[in-house]
């Protein structure tokens with residue numbers, strides 16, 4: 001895998017307004033550094049332990065994104081340095097992030113994860129609850145909701161993915177009045193469809209680093 005040429009190829013295809021998060025889960029520090037040396041500064045991880053090991057060993061100007069299901073008891077470990085939590089999926093988690101952020105005196109940027117996929121295993125709030133989540137978060141001083149994140153159903157059926165992305169984009173557009181800025185949507189297999197449906201942040205793993213074991 002040539003990480004540099006993979007990155008260049010992707011970036012040549014997309015607008016500069018779309019932020020690429022290089023999803024480095026399971027990948028080594030050397031592989032991350034290879035991407036970093038090409039100017040890629042944003043990386044995504046989905047396991048707290050792995051993230052803290054990597055963040056302590058790697059350059060301090062990396063922006064780390066948490067993209068997986070986050071357990072409450074692990075929140076405190078990432079609060080000192082995390083750039084954006086994409087995967088806020090419960091009120092309990094919101095409370096814990098706010099509490100730990102207050103202790104660190106850091107305002108934490110977060111996205112509400114919306115469950116657009118049909119799989120039971122996927123996390124997120126139903127889109128009908130976004131109002132409630134937003135009202136709740138507005139009362140908290142150390143959490144800043146910047147937008148929405150979603151994952152499509154794992155399928156080859158283009159129509160299903162299209163419908164899910166278009167629904168999330170509709171919800172996002174309605175929220176721009178609440179100062180929503182980020183729509184994190186699209187992975188290696190579906191990022192082009194996500195961009196066509198309004199995504200401005202894509203989370204790419206295998207297309208940059210190669211398949212994971």
Ligand SMILES: *Cc1c(COP(=O)(O)O)cnc(C)c1O
Nearest residue numbers: 023046067187188203204205206
């Ligand atoms: C692993 C992962 C990705 C990247 O997946 P690829 O298919 O390798 O691009 C993106 N988003 C989330 C939430 C992930 O867990």
